[in-house]
Amino acid sequence: MRNSRDFILALVCAVAFLAICELALRVAGVRYDYSFYQVDPVVYAKYRPNAEGWEVKEGENFVRMNSYGMRDRERTLTPAAGTCRIAFLGDSLEVGMQVPLEKTMAQVLERRLNGQVAKTGHPIEVLNFAQGGATLAQQYLILRDRVWAFEPQIVIWFVDSVATSSRKLWPSDAPFYVFNGERLVLDPQNQPPPYSSPAAIRRHTVLANLMNHYRLLLLVRAALQEGVSQELSEFGFTDRRSQYNLMDGWFRQPASPEEEKAWQVSEELLRLSFQDVREHGAEFWLVSIGAEIEDNPNESERKAYFEEHHYSATYAEDRFDAFAAQEGIRHIRLEPGLLRYAEENAVSVRGFFNTAPNTGHLNELGNSAAANIIADHLLKDSNVLHALGGEPVVTFSRHKLR
């Protein structure tokens, strides 16, 4: 009896101590990465519907997913009559976790297009299906699995420096495609994530949402998921990541059959996506967004980087250009416009208060500049928008950023 009483009192003290630790973390303003993902049997990972929390690695920004698990405003499945929908498919650069929702590329584009097209009585909605870390294969799976239910008329497909990775070059838990003869098929080596049953996902959702409310739990997660593996790799116990440099794949002609094969898989995925979009009667746009060095306004830094690595500054974008021309796909190269904007305004389109300038993801200026470049192209060349009455009125170089 006395033992039980002492044990319970000690337990109460321990819990009180943990509460003090939680309070200390809050008072100190310490934040760790929040949980936004859940497993998915098709794409393997997706944003959790209604997940919310802080993005802290670059800038500090509160993020909330909508009820469909998109970094977007709340949307209805069926568009309102007369509405034209544009679907964004991309990765973290298009998600824009680092900036407030209204400053993301998709939202700026939506406002800009609405400013010029909505007067025709056809509101524009830009639905953001982009997902952090999504590979081309995952983008293709998202397109087939989720996008068409929202009835978009235009699909904007983003590619960047992870576009040409393969399992051998850049191992990850994502699903991959491989060639089986002439056909592209899901890689038999793909391993669907465990615990992807509806009941397991529900359990994870409850736990992850709970975790997002307590910094102490986020601390434990950060320490176990990142800290421990980082320490282990520092001591040479783990080396899961490949030594392959993604920039080699972006700026350099393939140097091995594996790299060339990765390119071919990517091109075939784009071809299949284009075909899928066409079969749904929608318009397909390919947008390439390059590496951070490409929009660094410091010319000497850019020059030094390319000279040091013996890179061609535009290999991947040129190849996408040639591929798009061959397939009849509209291709927008964002980097020349982003660089011009950064140089003309002497600003960095990447980087945040807690990161180095010209590195990482696009900041508010970068998102806005990218959205305006895309808007200019759409207003100029999109048959869907022209059919709605959209016309090119303002060009990006003279457009005031919002």
Add this chain to the structure above:
Amino acid sequence: MLGGLTLTLAHSGAALSALLAPPNHHAWIALPGYVLAEVAEWIRTHKGLKLPTLLPRWVQWSAYACMTLACIFVALLFLARQTEANPFVYAKF
């Protein structure tokens, strides 16, 4: 020399602001940390850190539990310090 000293003092406010401005804006937490360290040092020199055996058993157990949790907490803080902040790490469940 005096001129330089005055100039330095005049700029000390701005220097302090810069020290506590982002990304160092959490640095002020070092102040209560320093106070706690001084208090702990005072207790150690005046009372000693050994728990008196006359204390009730639940107090002793609580002290052991809290000490253990404090050690784990500090270890977790070090492990999660994100020295290698890679913004391109995704899909953490």
